[in-house]
Amino acid sequence: MKNKYNNIIKNIRLNILNLTFKAKSSHIGSCLSIVEILIALYYGVLKKSDRFILSKGHAALALYVILFEKKFISSRILKTFGSDGTILMNHVSSKVNGVEFSTGSLGHGLPVAVGKALKFKSNNEKNKVFVLISDGEINEGTTWESLLFASHHKLDNLNIIIDFNKIQSMDFVNKVMNIEPLKKKLDSFGCKTYEVNGHSIDQIIKILKIQTQKKPKVLIAHTTKGKGVSFMENNNLWHYKNPNIQELNTAMTEIKKKYA
Amino acid sequence: MRKLFIKKLIENNKNKKSYLIINDLGFSVIEPFKKKFPDRIFNAGVSEQNMMGMAAGIASEKSNVFVYSIGNFSTFRCAEQIRNDIDYHKLPVTIVSVGSGVGYGNLGYTHHALQDYALMRSFPNIQILSPGNNNELIGLLNFIKKDPQPSYLRLDKNEHENIKFKKLVVSPAGIIKLIDGDKKKIILTTGCVQNLAMNIRLRKYKNYSLYSMPIWGMKAKNKAKNIIKKFDEIITIEDHFYDGGFGSWLKECINYTDIKTIIKSKYIRSEVINDVGSKEYLLKKYGPK
Numbered sequence: 001m002k003n004k005y006n007n008i009i010k011n012i013r014l015n016i017l018n019l020t021f022k023a024k025s026s027h028i029g030s031c032l033s034i035v036e037i038l039i040a041l042y043y044g045v046l047k048k049s050d051r052f053i054l055s056k057g058h059a060a061l062a063l064y065v066i067l068f069e070k071k072f073i074s075s076r077i078l079k080t081f082g083s084d085g086t087i088l089m090n091h092v093s094s095k096v097n098g099v100e101f102s103t104g105s106l107g108h109g110l111p112v113a114v115g116k117a118l119k120f121k122s123n124n125e126k127n128k129v130f131v132l133i134s135d136g137e138i139n140e141g142t143t144w145e146s147l148l149f150a151s152h153h154k155l156d157n158l159n160i161i162i163d164f165n166k167i168q169s170m171d172f173v174n175k176v177m178n179i180e181p182l183k184k185k186l187d188s189f190g191c192k193t194y195e196v197n198g199h200s201i202d203q204i205i206k207i208l209k210i211q212t213q214k215k216p217k218v219l220i221a222h223t224t225k226g227k228g229v230s231f232m233e234n235n236n237l238w239h240y241k242n243p244n245i246q247e248l249n250t251a252m253t254e255i256k257k258k259y260a
Numbered sequence: 261m262r263k264l265f266i267k268k269l270i271e272n273n274k275n276k277k278s279y280l281i282i283n284d285l286g287f288s289v290i291e292p293f294k295k296k297f298p299d300r301i302f303n304a305g306v307s308e309q310n311m312m313g314m315a316a317g318i319a320s321e322k323s324n325v326f327v328y329s330i331g332n333f334s335t336f337r338c339a340e341q342i343r344n345d346i347d348y349h350k351l352p353v354t355i356v357s358v359g360s361g362v363g364y365g366n367l368g369y370t371h372h373a374l375q376d377y378a379l380m381r382s383f384p385n386i387q388i389l390s391p392g393n394n395n396e397l398i399g400l401l402n403f404i405k406k407d408p409q410p411s412y413l414r415l416d417k418n419e420h421e422n423i424k425f426k427k428l429v430v431s432p433a434g435i436i437k438l439i440d441g442d443k444k445k446i447i448l449t450t451g452c453v454q455n456l457a458m459n460i461r462l463r464k465y466k467n468y469s470l471y472s473m474p475i476w477g478m479k480a481k482n483k484a485k486n487i488i489k490k491f492d493e494i495i496t497i498e499d500h501f502y503d504g505g506f507g508s509w510l511k512e513c514i515n516y517t518d519i520k521t522i523i524k525s526k527y528i529r530s531e532v533i534n535d536v537g538s539k540e541y542l543l544k545k546y547g548p549k
Contacts, residue, residue, distance in 0.1 A: 111310045115317020145310035
């Protein structure tokens with residue numbers, strides 16, 4: 001059965017490929033792994049009063065592209081990605097309409113999200129806070145400091161999504177520094193943890209809509225780095241490499257076919 | 261200065277817009293704030309990086325935040341959070357550090373704040389707020405109330421005697437006269453070295469006027485030029501290393517200008533002070549002379 005989101009998934013992935021090629025930029029694999037998570041957030045979860053922070057700021061382009069789809073930014077601005085003086089920095093920038101917070105150095109988004117959630121909670125405001133972190137950020141001390149604080153203060157308005165694509169910058173996560181058993185660790189820190197297929201938009205929406213009771217929610221989204229392009233999937237070369245014209249054309253053909 | 265800081269913070273928080281975040285520190289100091297505003301104070305525990313990121317998060321939601329800790333913990337330990345989350349986003353967070361210079365003399369080098377100006381003045385949006393007496397502290401807190409912005413408030417560990425209250429309006433690179441004297445030759449202090457400066461003046465520079473500059477930093481450099489050029493000679497005194505300190509900042513202000521003012525600096529000897537004792541002992545041995 002045809003996925004009702006196929007058209008948007010296709011458009012976003014094609015834009016990511018094209019703009020990365022044009023800008024000769026990196027992090028294509030990191031962008032492709034979070035496409036469905038972003039669609040779930042922007043098409044099924046986020047309300048106007050909610051906040052979303054992309055903590056893995058190197059996947060900025062994926063966010064810019066979905067902000068274009070949601071009409072926060074124009075096609076004229078989107079086309080400036082990679083050009084001198086563009087506001088579309090390669091690490092996500094709050095100069096861009098619709099971007100909540102600038103990030104780029106890992107381990108920063110979650111503490112900021114905790115601050116926002118704390119402010120809303122202490123003021124009896126109903127706003128919810130969503131933050132998307134990478135599996136590499138699990139290495140950061142701030143992640144665990146924040147989880148301790150968030151669970152102690154029962155921040156059930158905080159939703160943490162982990163893009164668990166199993167590959168960090170230099171190698172597979174379990175080869176760099178094993179983070180398993182991740183769910184057990186997160187639960188033991190006082191979180192309510194769920195695991196989903198990070199490319200199933202409906203599953204992500206369903207979990208993100210659950211209201212936890214007095215616990216921060218963590219969604220471990222099992223994803224594939226480079227998702228959608230066979231030769232980019234599960235290959236950390238595409239954390240860095242920029243596609244050449246042949247690779248771009250092959251990738252575009254695959255995406256068009258896969259999400260027809 | 262800690263108790264006065266809390267007292268003024270309470271007075272200035274009638275609209276409940278300010279949050280106080282503590283770093284598991286402040287015993288017998290912060291309690292009045294907690295009593296008055298129990299839902300506006302949080303103990304971040306011993307986790308400075310999360311604390312500073314959280315402060316940015318709260319401040320990004322139309323609130324003012326004061327983060328309270330000891331010298332190096334609220335600065336060096338979380339320097340990147342200050343850089344990226346607070347300074348980059350120009351958020352109204354005031355980072356408060358207690359124990360300026362060798363204030364925590366006996367606690368050793370880990371607790372001495374000797375390089376904090378150097379770090380904090382490297383952030384383009386952060387104002388350095390360094391009071392030398394209670395009136396200056398009150399003036400600085402009113403300045404921040406009126407215009408919340410990224411700032412670094414450096415407090416003396418000791419309580420200061422309540423000198424006669426005089427309402428001060430402080431401004432970036434503005435100077436305050438403490439002792440009248442020569443119109444062209446002055447001693448200029450920042451922070452809690454005013455008594456020390458008075459002693460040095462009596463011994464060596466009897467005719468010089470004594471001034472303080474409680475607000476400075478990268479943003480204030482242009483304004484400082486206009487102050488500097490009024491004088492022929494300025495002797496700076498501070499409880500910080502020369503490198504990255506107040507005296508070197510003042511000299512940077514006149515770089516590439518034709519201002520001829522002679523600036524000489526007195527400071528804490530720039531070395532790892534692997535020595536403990538009272539503040540007075542350490543200042544006598546390593547401090548400005």
